[in-house]
Amino acid sequence: MSDTITRTIDAIADRSNSVTNECDYRNSEGILICGMCNQPKETRKKFPLGSGTYKYFPIKCLCDEQAEEEEAIRQKRDEIKRFIEDGIPDIRYRGYNFEQDDNRNPKASELCRKYIKHWSDMKESHYGILFYGDTGGGKSFYACCIANALVQSGFRVLVIRLSDLVKNRNNKLIQDIDLTRYELIVLDDVGVENATQTAYNIIDDIYKNNIPLLVTTNLSPSELKVPDTLDKQRIYDRILQMCCITQKIDVSISRLEIAKERSRKALNILNQ
Ligand SMILES: [Zn+2]
CATH class of the missing domain: 3.40.50.300 (P-loop containing nucleotide triphosphate hydrolases)
Incomplete structure (x- = not known):
């Protein structure tokens, strides 16, 4: 793997990216689990593939997905409100x-x-x-x-x-x-x-x-x-x-x- 790719993977796998709430915990594999929905907030992969050490990548738990959906609905509602006021x-x-x-x-x-x-x-x-x-x-x-x-x-x-x-x-x-x-x-x-x-x-x-x-x-x-x-x-x-x-x-x-x-x-x- 080139240095650039390694650096990119390291940046994505930077565990400080995983937003941690007080109730979050790690399972036996060291994966961060959401304390609210009990779904993983990380996934792990070996780099170089198959042989190297585990790297942990942030993923969205159910709460994150729900929050995103609610945000999208809120934005849509605000947009409709603006359309009505304007038009x-x-x-x-x-x-x-x-x-x-x-x-x-x-x-x-x-x-x-x-x-x-x-x-x-x-x-x-x-x-x-x-x-x-x-x-x-x-x-x-x-x-x-x-x-x-x-x-x-x-x-x-x-x-x-x-x-x-x-x-x-x-x-x-x-x-x-x-x-x-x-x-x-x-x-x-x-x-x-x-x-x-x-x-x-x-x-x-x-x-x-x-x-x-x-x-x-x-x-x-x-x-x-x-x-x-x-x-x-x-x-x-x-x-x-x-x-x-x-x-x-x-x-x-x-x-x-x-x-x-x-x-x-x-x-x-x-x-x-
Ligand atoms: Zn969650």
Whole structure:
């Protein structure tokens, strides 16, 4: 064996590498055993192979492996928390998830669940969804169900109103949001008032970077298809290209009914 190899082996086999707790002990072969899980914290090999003296190399006991796993889980949780704080700045959007789904629109729920199930294909081909319908039906709710489920799986999503994104980009004092960091973008509440050059530039950026896009709008696909100005046409063309799946969200439960239902639930709790 060359000197370099010998020195490398000696460095690895340096027994000070074996972190020793007070309860650790050595067995009859001189191997360090963890006092907590009773698994070896070292393995021994003869060098030169077979004939030489034993050298002891540190290995992980069950506690070390468990600690590493817990650390990995903690890091993942912290990362998801950062993704949510960064990509879903509006707290209202964070609360929209499948657990809150009252199945008032089973078709929409099913579409959202299928979209998540086939996410890798949707992402690969950058297929998006257009949620349209009157105000109050829950278009944002369904779009956010998808966004929140994906962020929990570790994907980077951005959920924002198009008007806020436009405001942000027009404000030279604050840093523009780098859209390319996201794997899915939800533009909430796209309406006629958004037909500006900045709005077009934003939507075009999303298009050029092949980022799957979910849009919620009060405009119907037919209104999107026959806009009355060229500015609108440029924007809507892009949106229809990207949001090739369309889902109508009907207002099936009126706000009054929702209020009644909430009141009933509150009284139930109070009367328990
Ligand atoms: Zn252990």
